[in-house]
Amino acid sequence: MKPCMLLLPLALAGCLQTPEATSPAASAGASAEAAANATSTTGSGLLSQYHWQLNDAIDSKGRRIDALFVGTNRPVQLDFSADRLTVVNSCNNMGADYSIKKGRLRIGPMVSTLMACHDAALAALDDAIAQRLKGSLNVNLLARGDTPRLQLVTDSGDTLSFTGVPTAQTRFGGPGETAFLEVAAQTVPCNHPLIPDKQCLLVRERHFDEQGLVTGTPGAWQPLDQAIEGYTHTPGMRNVLRVKRYTVNNPPADGPSVAYVLDIVVESEKVGQ
The missing domain is CATH 2.40.128.270 (Lipocalin)
Known part of the structure; x- marks a missing residue:
């Protein structure tokens, strides 16, 4: 199948990314x-x-x-x-x-x-x-x-x-670091002591300049044994994501010390089987 590419603007300077009945706020509420x-x-x-x-x-x-x-x-x-x-x-x-x-x-x-x-x-x-x-x-x-x-x-x-x-910045206590991750179209098996046959995203780091042009050499592909908050993977779709990377203070013994939160999807490609 011939790949179909959808390229979105990188928008490196920023991006545009859930009932109860209530009555007007009481005067005790701060303006x-x-x-x-x-x-x-x-x-x-x-x-x-x-x-x-x-x-x-x-x-x-x-x-x-x-x-x-x-x-x-x-x-x-x-x-x-x-x-x-x-x-x-x-x-x-x-x-x-x-x-x-x-x-x-x-x-x-x-x-x-x-x-x-x-x-x-x-x-x-x-x-x-x-x-x-x-x-x-x-x-x-x-x-x-x-x-x-x-x-x-x-x-x-x-x-x-x-x-x-x-917001993620509020939850993690800081602004986070901007990074770009390329996510392969297919997941890969990865080891987990509590989850048999676990599948992980296959990712590598990418680099872009302030004009959105590719720079440097992509990092090595490696399994990511944690979720990217806000991102849902569709098998067969390769994506390049702009994410915020946060340090997790006092992570649990079996939890990651870094959290990834989706900012925007900057590139998507349907990969043929």
Whole structure:
């Protein structure tokens, strides 16, 4: 079978990568501006330490906004960097600049890719998000306990409630190291004392410069006897992944001292049998 290659931009400078009913946040909840002021040395603040996953959305009359809930396993997610808001799990990659002033989240013009989605509900999700994530929204952040909550209220009265899930950087206590791993199309047998006939990914390290051009010589192929968080392997597909590599502090005796978290898939190829 003739190989079919799909090459995606490396985007080395960065990339665009899950219900309970809630009421408006109580006054005891800290405002997002106050939370943002309690920043780390990078200035990213509490917002950037979590993936914010939509768990509830109601309009001004208390009715659930069903258009915002398309995939039960892939809820709409907001990721914040120092000054950039990215929407995850929509039809297209979406993002905008943002700022927080006096308890208001001000969102700049939303920028989106133009990919066509065949699922009508998923295609409509982009519009449903863009209609609500624009202009100035009232923002409340309840940061008590292990699970922070974020609430955005539009001027029209729509209330969007999000649950915070710690980012990998938060969980592992540091920014991690960027690396590129090429994953072979087929897994290989590997030894495991508790799992007979275990199959492992076959990987080798790759190198690219800031323009996304290949540099150096690929590393040696070797089995990877652990998962890459966020990556699901499809037999017959060779992939090049941009990953974040984190040091695991105090790993268990039988656990790895390094964790790999998928950033983006930069290259995919279907390999013939």
